Amino acid sequence: MxxxxxxxxxxxxxxxxxxxxxxxxxxxxxxxxxxxxxxxxxxxxxxxxxxxxxxxxxxxxxxxxxxxxxxxxxxxxxxxxxxxxxxxxxxxxxxxxxxxxxxxxxxxxxxxxxxxxxxxxxxxxxxxxxxxxxxxxxxxxxxxxxxxxxxxxxxxxxxxxxxxxxxxxxxxxxxxxxxxxxxxxxxxxxxxxxxxxxxxxxxxxxxxxxxxxxxxxxxxxxxxxxxxxxxxxxxxxxxxxxxxxxxxxxxxxxxxxxxSPKTLGEVVEEIYQELGPVDERFYLDESKINKKGRTELEELKYLKGPKKIERIAQTGHKYIYSEGGMSFPDPLTLPGRTMLTSEGTSNRSSHVIEDPYTKRLRYLSPEECERLNDFPAKWTETGMPLRTRYFCMGNALxxxxxxxxxxxxxxxxxxxxxxxxxxxxxxxxxx
CATH class of the missing domain: 3.40.50.150 (Vaccinia Virus protein VP39)
Known part of the structure; x- marks a missing residue:
């Protein structure tokens, strides 16, 4: 054929x-x-x-x-x-x-x-x-x-x-x-x-x-x-x-x-075996304080935690916005959550894991994100900015x-x- x-x-x-x-x-x-x-x-x-x-x-x-x-x-x-x-x-x-x-x-x-x-x-x-x-x-x-x-x-x-x-x-x-x-x-x-x-x-x-x-x-x-x-x-x-x-x-x-799905931990292990330890830049930086006076860890705990916030609609009506808590850090024993285009940044949707080798908290690397979508590692590496690599994987299938x-x-x-x-x-x- x-x-x-x-x-x-x-x-x-x-x-x-x-x-x-x-x-x-x-x-x-x-x-x-x-x-x-x-x-x-x-x-x-x-x-x-x-x-x-x-x-x-x-x-x-x-x-x-x-x-x-x-x-x-x-x-x-x-x-x-x-x-x-x-x-x-x-x-x-x-x-x-x-x-x-x-x-x-x-x-x-x-x-x-x-x-x-x-x-x-x-x-x-x-x-x-x-x-x-x-x-x-x-x-x-x-x-x-x-x-x-x-x-x-x-x-x-x-x-x-x-x-x-x-x-x-x-x-x-x-x-x-x-x-x-x-x-x-x-x-x-x-x-x-x-x-x-x-x-x-x-x-x-x-x-x-x-x-x-x-x-x-x-x-x-x-x-x-x-x-x-x-x-x-x-x-x-x-x-x-x-x-x-x-x-x-x-x-x-x-x-x-x-x-039975492949787990996030298996992906992390695969990439470690292929490429070695993850670069230091993907670990949480506790030396920086954001405009709200929070460290990166404090900000992520807040974003991923449960909350009830009073808001005002355009009509002037007041209402309570509720949001449930998320696992923090992400468990390595389960498959990853849905990746969004904002992956790798300090926000509610980004994966944050405890690195199994260093025991420190970090974001997923672009190569781990590629593998979550079943791409070969470093598929997006050549000539593409780091932020765009995450963005492309958030859009990929x-x-x-x-x-x-x-x-x-x-x-x-x-x-x-x-x-x-x-x-x-x-x-x-x-x-």
Missing amino acids: KDIKVAELFAGVGGFRLGLENAGGFDVSWMNQWEPSTKSQHAFNCYIENFGDDSSHVNEDIAKVWKDITDHDLLVGGFPCQDYSVARSLSGEKGIQGKKGVLFWEIMNIVQYKKPKYVLLENVDRLLKSPSKQRGRDFSIMLTAFRDAGYYVEWRVINAADYGFAQRRRRVFIFAYTVETEFATQQAKLDEKDILHKKGFFAPSFKVEKEPSLKHKDKSVTLPRDIVDVSDEFSENYRNAGIMRDGKVYTAELIPLTK VVGLVALMGERIKEIYNLDVEKFYEQGFEQPTML
Whole structure:
């Protein structure tokens, strides 16, 4: 079988590509990474440092170059969770309302222009519930857009630690496939529960209990025919998994069959064995006093501790903001928490551990953060500022999850190859 041609959008430092290459059998024939808010394109530079500089690696605004994309079978990308609303213009045409949502529509431009057989997207799990004033509207718009383009969609919220990885990182993965594929033909014959629990895209690699959650019942809904009506009026409380076929949506709260995760302590030990002791700069500095008169240790204890703070809303209404306490330092016997872009700084979300060798408190090193996302150590080292290395890992995905999905995509792709051979073709015309 020929390698599956891949186009990668919003590539960051290359997590999707690395995962697919680890699976084997994929050829990334075109990629795009562009950070509009800065002249320094550190993520793109990291990408070409690891994968090579090539004319197919494009560092420009996707809105300007999407028509240059090469033919591909699989489109992948982790895109921003923003505003996907649509509206009808004065002339009655459908348009975009909310400029920040334009990147999703660039994805759909490519989907309609190139009609890739498969699309694999990643996003934060709150996408399923946004916006707060019209729950599920944004995701419903996405499902409707794929329906109108001739695709079925399956989604699953996956916590990487549930399937053996070292980080409790929850993300929604969205797999869309054209109705013309053999996989779609086979899926159309299956019951919704059978798809989500056994024979869909996710279940073979990310196994779940036989029965869904009793707390959140399964739901079936039909999307309105007009995407503007979806944007204006439709809302839905989506579960952590579901499918959409011909505008009919089935969603269920699945319970993962968990594997023992790698622990934070194992990550720390791995990096120590590979690179030796962590640099002194990552340890807490008790010599500095901040503007609040606290040492770094005192500040972190306060930030991570429980608190109740009186605040005043814009309306003048007073209310109490409550925040629960967090483990401090982070236990090495558990997988890491979800990394954010602020990792490595003095704030509530940063990991702080007791170094097992020095017994002193410190932040995670960039290499430990890379390993929490299943990247090789020093992946982001060349030419990238320390703060940006943390930022990129806060935005990255867990590479091993993509590798597992890549194995499943190869199985699905092979269904079409076998179909063509059955019809008497010596060489599949689709390749």
